[in-house]
Amino acid sequence: MPRPISATISLPFLTHNLAVIHDQLNRISIEHNRSRPKIWAVIKANAYGHGIENAVKAFAQADGLAMLDVDEAIVCREKGWAKPILMLEGFFNAPDINLFSQYSLDATVHCRDQIDMLAGVSVKNPVNVFLKLNTGMNRLGFAPEAFNAAWQRVAALHTQGVVGDMGKMTHFARADERDSLTQKQISLLRHVTDALPGPVSMCNSAATLTPDYWLSLPDAPAQWVRPGICLYGSSPFAHLSSQRLGLRPGMTLRSQLISVRDIQAGEGVGYGHMFVADQPMRVGVVACGYADGYPRHATTGTPVVVKGVRTRLLGRVSMDMLAVDLGPVPEPSVGDEVVLWGEGGPGVDEVAVAAGTIGYELLCAVAPRVPKVVIS
Numbered sequence: 001m002p003r004p005i006s007a008t009i010s011l012p013f014l015t016h017n018l019a020v021i022h023d024q025l026n027r028i029s030i031e032h033n034r035s036r037p038k039i040w041a042v043i044k045a046n047a048y049g050h051g052i053e054n055a056v057k058a059f060a061q062a063d064g065l066a067m068l069d070v071d072e073a074i075v076c077r078e079k080g081w082a083k084p085i086l087m088l089e090g091f092f093n094a095p096d097i098n099l100f101s102q103y104s105l106d107a108t109v110h111c112r113d114q115i116d117m118l119a120g121v122s123v124k125n126p127v128n129v130f131l132k133l134n135t136g137m138n139r140l141g142f143a144p145e146a147f148n149a150a151w152q153r154v155a156a157l158h159t160q161g162v163v164g165d166m167g168k169m170t171h172f173a174r175a176d177e178r179d180s181l182t183q184k185q186i187s188l189l190r191h192v193t194d195a196l197p198g199p200v201s202m203c204n205s206a207a208t209l210t211p212d213y214w215l216s217l218p219d220a221p222a223q224w225v226r227p228g229i230c231l232y233g234s235s236p237f238a239h240l241s242s243q244r245l246g247l248r249p250g251m252t253l254r255s256q257l258i259s260v261r262d263i264q265a266g267e268g269v270g271y272g273h274m275f276v277a278d279q280p281m282r283v284g285v286v287a288c289g290y291a292d293g294y295p296r297h298a299t300t301g302t303p304v305v306v307k308g309v310r311t312r313l314l315g316r317v318s319m320d321m322l323a324v325d326l327g328p329v330p331e332p333s334v335g336d337e338v339v340l341w342g343e344g345g346p347g348v349d350e351v352a353v354a355a356g357t358i359g360y361e362l363l364c365a366v367a368p369r370v371p372k373v374v375i376s
């Protein structure tokens with residue numbers, strides 16, 4: 001028998017989350033009498049830990065998929081994905097451009113070196129390019145003053161048949177905050193690129209869920225948004241829960257009690273005795289540790305659900321185990337179900353806050369040794 005831990009991936013919930021985003025974009029676009037932005041469902045990092053093949057099935061209604069690993073993109077094509085695929089970091093070397101051409105992968109082009117690579121190859125089918133402008137994230141993208149020259153070089157490669165369609169792209173640094181930076185980034189994007197043809201691709205989950213942002217682009221039939229985390233049922237906002245957004249958990253991490261013991265006042269639990277009982281209490285040990293991807297930085301008090309009852313983590317998380325307070329749980333015994341996060345448990349965002357991180361990191365970090373159970 002394997003250890004009793006598993007991560008259940010719910011394809012219906014993933015599909016539901018995409019529908020929530022789609023319907024909101026649709027409703028607001030109709031209200032404003034403009035075209036609905038198209039959706040690149042972002043499935044980088046093995047679909048935020050949910051599995052590429054699961055994402056291809058669950059997000060069948062998306063207008064495109066976005067990721068950054070060419071091997072993952074090829075899996076999507078082999079599974080029958082025929083709509084656009086955007087590679088968020090483009091190609092890393094010239095030989096890969098042939099794969100982009102062969103598998104019809106749209107390339108983000110964010111630096112001169114990539115244009116040099118394009119200029120040195122010949123391809124069977126032209127590669128579509130989204131030229132990326134750095135509007136303030138200062139991660140990838142051309143500086144505003146370099147953008148036009150870069151555009152002209154790529155346009156020349158379009159004429160030569162190396163590049164296909166051309167679009168414009170940027171990324172926001174603080175779209176999850178109530179802050180004026182995002183509008184400044186959009187103004188800069190418009191200032192630099194409005195006169196150039198082609199679609200615009202912008203908006204992570206937080207910006208997609210803040211309609212003012214995408215509504216401030218000119219109406220055009222092919223604007224794109226790029227939501228990721230919300231599709232998996234985690235909120236991009238610290239101040240707004242996934243429940244309030246109407247999202248459902250794409251992943252549920254479950255395990256079982258493998259030990260139940262009573263301890264006395266003054267006794268400590270686990271490494272370093274980071275928790276010491278101040279009264280007699282019942283403690284459960286769960287088959288889940290940081291080697292499964294549960295965050296070691298989660299502290300006493302992190303929510304966990306045992307046998308349907310919400311309780312708390314105790315002390316330090318070990319490699320393969322963690323301890324929980326069984327005080328509120330009636331008649332606990334070995335084999336009882338524990339939900340670490342997801343359906344019937346705490347939200348992944350709650351666990352993340354208790355561990356000083358974000359839901360993204362927890363979802364991506366679930367270890368390969370944790371068996372995946374897929375609900376279709």
Ligand SMILES: *Cc1c(COP(=O)(O)O)cnc(C)c1O
Pocket residue numbers: 042044088171203204205206226227228229230236
């Ligand atoms: C990850 C990523 C996204 C999606 O971000 P979320 O916050 O998960 O919605 C969009 N665009 C780019 C360029 C990204 O790297």
